[in-house]
Amino acid sequence: MFNKRKITVLGIALWLAMFAAGCKKKAPPPPPPPPPAPVDTAKPAPAPRPAPVVSQFTAEPTSIQRGQSSTLRWEITGDVSSVSIDQTIGAVQNTGNRRVFPSDSTTYTLTATGPGGSTTATATVSVTSPPPPPPPVAPTPTVTLEQRLGSDVQDIYYDYDKSDVRGDARDVLTRDANAIKGILSDFPNASIVVEGHCDERGSAEYNLGLGDRRASSAKDFLVQLGVPADRLKTISYGKEHPQCTESNESCWQRNRRAHFSPGQ
């Protein structure tokens, strides 16, 4: 049973193979074998002819900014039948020059061909990006109020448990007053917040009051120097926003301050 079936399968396969072969185009007759190489012993081999010589292929200058040009110069000597340069330049004279405007760094390859063979040479032009053009002149000041306050207005510092403006702080506040007047005229809709801060030693509740007194005394001083009062606000942070948290006098002094920040 098994054998019978195997034979049937083989038979079908054979028949299919024959049918398939019958469908195939008739294969062309095989090409004739190559003729034997002619034997010419009478003539001596000619002396090989030298390939062309590239005596110059340069780019001048070798480095340009994008949009500028560079000049390729070349000179080919010897037995030359054709000279070409790649990068879409194509065939050229044996001697010549060409201005090129590559947008990216490019290597040019010159190929000189003669009966004696061909010679290549390369020249590279490197291209750098030009600096960005200057922006147009801004119609309004580009620094923010916060930046102006940060650069032009200095914090002032207080003695422990005191809110009066001490001697060194009066000089600073006098300079601050001029700066603030300028800033307020540059930002006609802005107001400035005078923040009062304290060191960590007093009680938190008392320091809320002390910070308020510090902010108020700084504001009063500025108003006396002509800063419009309605554009200065005060807020006390007590000891809730320390600049530093070390328990030493230098940190405490940094925290006993009035600071100026932008109002809403």
Place this chain on the structure above:
Amino acid sequence: MKKLVCVAIASAGVLLVMRAQIREEIDKSGGNRPTIAIPDLRGSGEAQGFMGAFNDTLRADVTSSGMVKVAPKTSYPLSIPQQPSDFIQPPPVVETPRGRKGQTPQPANGGGRWMSDWSGPPVLANYLAFGYTAPQNGVLVLYGWLFDLSRGTPANASALNKRYIGSLDEAGARKVAHEFAADIVALFGGQSLFGTHIYFTSDRTGHKEIWVMDSDGKNQRQITHFNSISIESSPSPDGAKIAFTSYARGNPGIFVFSVDPVRDLRFYNQGASVNSSASFTPDGKQIVYSSSAGRCCRIFIANLDGTGFRPISSLSSIDTEPKVNPKTGNEIVFTSGRSGPQQVYRMNMDGADIERLSDGTGEAGNPSWHPDGQKIAYAWTRGFAAGAWNIFIMDVASRQYIQLTHAEGKNEHPTWAPDGRHLAFSSTRAGRNQVYSMLADGTQVQPLTTQGNNERPFWGK
């Protein structure tokens, strides 16, 4: 010179009296506190899973009450009675005929199943708390007993025999433990702090917000979500509202919230760069606070909605932290810089008769009334550098004070518990600022918070 000596002796005498008063108040039995044995209770079935929390709570509450001494567990016998029927009188010791003459008979020993096992050495307890818990109809039931071991037999020893019901979870187990402990402490004249709350400020979310917790530090819950600076919380006498200060709307201003549910009751802030440090009057109908209106800062009083405000103190310096006497309602303690560095003062409700209470040395602040209206707790730097705060108690009439903390970090914001025997305060003794409780004699200091910085506790209902 004689006069000076007399004054010195007199004030030393008052000081001793005050110490004794505080001691007496904490320890009403006059130093001879009864000893109570509290073996771990067990729970049947599902209840056993919550017994760790139950036993910790029961033991902590009874211990921290300061009313009794709790016998150390290591001295307890092995058999722990769970109900009165577990007590079995051991057979009397029969002296064997071979016993030597003069040998005292061993006391009857039931290994824990007889009262003398607890009243005798090594436990030497006067009382035994015992019982068990069980789940019953979906709730947790605690059967609790307290035996007076001096009464001899189980039949008449029961000083407390009560059933407590809570939810079948850890919170329920803590609740019944608090209630059982409250009943035990009450038998000795103590007032349970179960059900009281401590409001405080925490920065654990990255911003200072108002939080509340139980008196043992459990169930810490955030009340405000301003993502700003919210501080100085102070509960109303009935515990239903809190007043606090927040920068949520720009300048520091006062807010009044209901606690449950949390709701803004809209306190009207008078125009000022700072309105702060609010607290309720004892009738709960008004609020006293500090305002920079005009110039910083005077004490004001206003209605609960902020209307009808008027100044109490006249402008002199920075006046803040007003607290009305909870007993009399007719005087205010507050902090002021009117004589130089900040000190604690008192005045009448109309602002008259201002007197300085702290003696002018160092800096003083954070006054908090004892419920009796006679003493205050406060923070003082006396004897230390500026910023080195310690907790003191002062008898207002005599101006005598005692110091409770001793330069372990900064110790600030003392606040009396409603029982008048405990204080909460904040301290940097372990690094960051945390809230602690202690007995009013400075003992039994317990940390209540661990996450972030926690400060300015205010203990209320």
